Amino acid sequence: MLVAVGSLITPVFYYFLYKFHGEVASLRPSSKTLSPHGALFTIFLLPFTFSAITGLLLTTTAEGTVAYIWLAVISIALTSLILLSVMMTSLVEALNEHAEEHDEPPLLAPWVVLISTVLLFPVAMGLLQQALNRSLALEQETA
Numbered sequence: 001m002l003v004a005v006g007s008l009i010t011p012v013f014y015y016f017l018y019k020f021h022g023e024v025a026s027l028r029p030s031s032k033t034l035s036p037h038g039a040l041f042t043i044f045l046l047p048f049t050f051s052a053i054t055g056l057l058l059t060t061t062a063e064g065t066v067a068y069i070w071l072a073v074i075s076i077a078l079t080s081l082i083l084l085s086v087m088m089t090s091l092v093e094a095l096n097e098h099a100e101e102h103d104e105p106p107l108l109a110p111w112v113v114l115i116s117t118v119l120l121f122p123v124a125m126g127l128l129q130q131a132l133n134r135s136l137a138l139e140q141e142t143a
Contacts, residue, residue, distance in 0.1 A: 004126035013125075014040060017087075020128060024091050027135055028098040032090045039087060043080065085117040088124055095135045102138045107131040 006012040022036040034042060089110045096106040108131045116124035 001126065003129040004122035006125075008122055014043075016125060016129075017043065020091055020132065021087075023132055023136075024094050027139060028094045028101075030090075030094045030097070033094050034087060034090075042083060042087070081118060084121075085114050088117045088128060089114050091128060092131060095131045098135050099138060102142060104138060107134050 003016060006016065017039055018036045021034055021039040024030075024033055025035060092108050092110045092113045096108070096110070099105065099107050108127055113124050113127060116127060
């Protein structure tokens, strides 16, 4: 619950995103997941770059500044949401692979996290934290 509520506060959200990527990378290094610094870099810069390119391409067709502003806002929001969904799903896939290595069933279905990230983000953060806690418990049981 604390992770879900904390993810609504922007600095805490970035901290959790960094922490999740770091812990998953320490449990199950994978080329599918980003490094903690790579995750923050991606979530910060790529949406702004994409919206700037889209704005430059469509400047000649936009009628007035209101259309241009709405286009930039929608581009930033959609790109961030898609990136975040893919990043969260890749974390779950790595945790499921970790569970399989310990002869356990998958911890969480990636599609559940994908839909939760799109519709209700704090739920996705809470589910990911629960799966991460279960993975850490599996790791301690074998140690």
